[in-house]
Amino acid sequence: MKKKEIETLLAHHAEDRHAYHGAVVPPIFQNSLFTFKDWDAIDEAFDNRIDRYIYSRGKNPTVKMVEEKIAMMAGGEKAQLFPSGMAAITASCMHFLEPNDHVITIKNVYGPANNLLTNYLSKKMGITTTFISGKEVSAFAKAIQENTKLIYLESPSSAVFSLQNISEIALLAKKHGIKTMIDNTWATPLYQQPLAMGIDLEVHSTTKYMGGHSDLVGGVVIGKRVDVDAIFHHEYELLGMKTAPMEAWLLLRSLRTLPMRLKQHQESTMKIAQYLEGHAKITKVNYPGLPSHEQYELGTQQMNGYTGLLSFQLETNDIEKIKAFFNGLELFLIGVSWGGHESLIYAPAISYLKELSPEQFTAMGISLGDIRISIGLESADDLLNDLEQALALI
Template sequence: MKLNTMLVHYNEERKKNQGAVVAPIYQNSLFTFDSWDSIDKAFDDPFINSIYTRGNNPTVALVEKKIAKLAGGESAKLFASGMSAISSGILHFLKYGDHVITIKNVYGPTNNFFNTYLKEKMNVETTFISGENIEDFEKNIRKNTTLIYLESPSSAIFSLQNIEEVVALAKKYNIKTIIDNTWATPFFQQPLQMGIDLEIHSCSKYFGGHSDLIAGVIIGKEIDIRDIFHKEHAFLGGKIAPFEAWLIQRSLRTMSYRMKIHEENALLIGAFLENHPKIKKVMHPGLKSFPQYELGKKQMNGYSGLFAFEINSDNLDKIKSFVNSLKYFSIGVSWGGHESLIYAPAISYLKELPLEQFKNMGISIGTMRVSIGLEDPEDLIEDLKNALNNI
């Protein structure tokens, strides 16, 4: 099956569901059995058998198989949120006293998880680097380094890491690798095919696409996903509800078409902004002005709708006036939905990170992150043009 055919038909099993073109929601907490022997047999492999929805559920399992197929992984496990997937994946590869290498512009809550929770609870030390060259990674490897955590493109400034080089280095030192691939999605970047151990997504973003669900997923080899299922997923209880899984199933059918529109709109708007006199710079890996443009072309085959730009002003009142006067860009923290959003990352980072770490992130109060939705791009450009007149 080609990609779009797979997203519509793979693992649907309509004959088993009385021909229903949309698979049913198994909105139940437990599954009953007709005999002692049948439930006893189910417990032989709860990873594939439905016993209790906290562990396995047919609606959830259908979507997990489809996502694993999309990403080129052997197996996938859905979670209640992106952060639940992130923390579970990280914990899976760590033990007390380990060392982690990650990038300084990693997602804020992930940064906090490394910098505070793991440090305080597990004596795990984390080294934050730019990640823009392989030497950064190698010189920071220690005897107790067990994990390299990537996010390419990164949060806020959208810098890239050379995934194939990092994987080769990690294998040389027997270090595990995880990547948050939410920005690119499997349509535009396939980290598992480059040798990454675990790929993580916030399904609240493009997998959902309609700003109406919260979920996360880990994808990888079945041996790792099975182990996560029996440990982190089971012990921490971060299960996704069947209804949220069903919503993801709905969204997967249109995801490739949505991603094309997000990409086209964002490139048009990025090009407009980088030629505007009141914009200092635009941070979009798909623009030729981006410092790592060639690396992006090498390891991605497209670009999503999220990027940042910096207003050429440090006047907070004028910056606020720009944001507040936008008509089609709503102010909000998430992204990847049908609607266009704008947000100043400095607002949350200043509350989440130590001041010194914030200063090293390369963002300012004038750095604006925009999620370009599915609206007509001419309307969005006109909206930005009018708002920029207030600066």
């Protein structure tokens, strides 16, 4: 039989329907522990905790099925689910870092990840971090120190959606014996494959497009078996970063429709991004799918699609006018997340001014007038009309 397409694989890969009586939807293994017939059986299981089911804080059949689907989709040897995207990020950083190590990352990295590096790991482990724009590979080379152990990427980046040259940075890192990881939540493994470009670990908030229905919170780490197994034995088990079977089951449901949902997100978002780009009250649109994006060519080289999250800059920084637009929308719900079926609006300044120092906020290159929207699965025309009437309020 010919090689199966991703839509087919996400529907069938890692599922053994004969094992659960032919049910077209797998059951939820909502149990805390697994029992054994005798001493020798449980003794043998403890010799192979990485693959055997003993206690659901470790391995669980529902969770494992989803992990195998995601690893296949991303081209990784193995995946490990986590209870949140930040849990996945934290576990990965702690896996690669020892006290007094140095990290290189981008200025526009996700706010809580920035906080993890500059506050928590800095105080607890003496970790130092150099923040760069990430647009030039040479800047990564210049930032390397003797104790640099990790390069942490996020492409496209938070808030402004700038890109990093993933394959060249991976080559640079390998040359210097530095590990790499990337937050690939925006593009998903369907539209960008960092592991194939040489990245060591790929992390996602599965809350976003993989989940897609705004009814679960989760994260995942994908990479080589040796790294993922080590994370399981240390950070995952010892810190109790368990994924609940129910949330894994919801994620399993969502993965079946991911390719179709992403196509709709991309089609609607492109239409809306083009509209916003031509609007007199908007000075800039940040969306890698637009030819006007300063790194558009790089995007075409390392991505094969674009999802539904973008930002734009209003022509004003008058907070009352910004609020009038923000509050005037009817279809765009106000919320912090993205990647779900619903369209959302958020102003990064709201949380970043609370999470970061004024200097860090300024370094990110964003202002009060920067607005982020996530395009859902509603009619694109209806969303355009909503934006138009709200922009008229400025």
